[in-house]
Amino acid sequence: MSFLEKYQNIISQSINNFIPDGEPSELYEPMKYILHLGGKRLRPVILLMAYNLFREDIEKAIKPALGIEFFHNFSLIHDDIMDQAPLRRNKKTVHVKYNENTAILSGDALFVKSFQMLEDLEPSLFKPCFELFSKTALEVCEGQQYDMNFETRKEISFEEYIHMITGKTAVLCACAIKMGAIIAKTDKENSDNLYEFGKYLGIAFQLMDDYLDVFGNERMVGKKHAGDIYENKKTILFFLALKRGDEKQIEKLNYWFSIKDDSDTKVNEVINIFKELEVDKMCLELVDSYTNLAKEYLNKVKVSSEKKQSFFELIDYLLLRES
């Protein structure tokens, strides 16, 4: 998928050029470490793609795109502490490689750096971009808190789950896309429609992630097959199953999600219940319906279909993936 690679290359190159650096090295090394772990760089890529819907001269949008990527990595550093996650992209997480204090503090510093990446924008662009970014950052914190709350709550409604992933994942996609549009100086209607597009794309993407963790191709990189089940992570599959299961199935599910068990038995039992209740199919239907919502908003954007083609290709790439 060459257009995606083109953007990814721009981002990788720019990360090298603008990587946070300074003294004391104990503060900056962890930032460099996580930013060099790689990843698909989707969030900065969609910012550049949104900018390119309206303008060609991409230069101006690059540092803000990196700001989004820095912010995403800051949130990964702190989330990994909270989740006590040992691995990130098959490498040690920051708090494991260094220590927890360093992870808290270099996360904070990377957070500052992410906002600083907007500082080259002219004042009239800087302010709306900052306001969008800070509002989003707060929603991401709220989403993460909901996610932590859900660990100890028994019943979570479908709406509550969608609200949580909207904060934790979708709003940052929406923010990235809208910021690209703002920097390209398109009108409010276009940038608002692109925000909604990004939000529904983000929700669909996260639901697909939940699905693929359990039902995806096992050749995945950086994640264990059904890792969410091993780790008792309650995803949309779990909540759909709770809603549809009979008493016995619910009891079984609650049992398996309350114990630590690294054997295959647990995963197989849980997957069987998921399949009996057809939550795999339901999840894919949800992905479809959020994707359609996303497309509706993309269609509303007043720019040629030709220009929008790359976003339609991106949707297929993200949502027809097998891992």
Added chain:
Amino acid sequence: MSFLEKYQNIISQSINNFIPDGEPSELYEPMKYILHLGGKRLRPVILLMAYNLFREDIEKAIKPALGIEFFHNFSLIHDDIMDQAPLRRNKKTVHVKYNENTAILSGDALFVKSFQMLEDLEPSLFKPCFELFSKTALEVCEGQQYDMNFETRKEISFEEYIHMITGKTAVLCACAIKMGAIIAKTDKENSDNLYEFGKYLGIAFQLMDDYLDVFGNERMVGKKHAGDIYENKKTILFFLALKRGDEKQIEKLNYWFSIKDDSDTKVNEVINIFKELEVDKMCLELVDSYTNLAKEYLNKVKVSSEKKQSFFELIDYLLLRES
């Protein structure tokens, strides 16, 4: 000291009006908790005082002043986790009252809120204020990392210690004062001189804090007498003593600062060495010389002596205190 109280009342009232609030409550409660612990509110107060050097209509400067106070409290939440501090102003620290994850995350959210408090400023003021604030925030992170590094390093020079407290304490005072000046739209020369004034005031204040912890009046609120010695916290007194002590004294100091001992013996032994080496006197001389530097810069500010009187009174209040 009635003028100080006047400003403190404005800040307390405004904190009540603009206290962060929202859902989920687990995220917002800890922010409210720490912001209601009180304190002298010096940082927002000096922002308002700096604004009042040039203009009377204080309204515009209040939310940015709260932003500085929010940021200060965010840094306290995260620092207290890193230092494993049980108490803050005689009350439980956030990570003890709630838990560490909540403290990390509500700290992050309060950090966002602190920057958002600038958002009412017009774009041409917003950008320079944000740039000053973000640069300061990064320096505060750097200062905290140096502080953590010093815990395990044997020799720290006087210059390194001053550099550390400049980051950890002084630049936020400098930032607060300069921001007040920027919002009042004075010229660059004035706001730069006020920055230097705030920085040296902050250094003098921190050195006085180090002094008072050990040699201050014991009727202090919220702190244990010589708490720094009990907690093996290496302050300017320790580093001055290391520089001036003979082999035997240095050995003793290093011994006492390497063990946990809650008896009076440790504190008395350490205080004796400090007194033998006259580091208490040296510390007060340092406070004096940084205070004089601060006054020099304050004198340079092009505004009537009458207007500056409140700052001179503040200096006396902060640096002639006994606790």
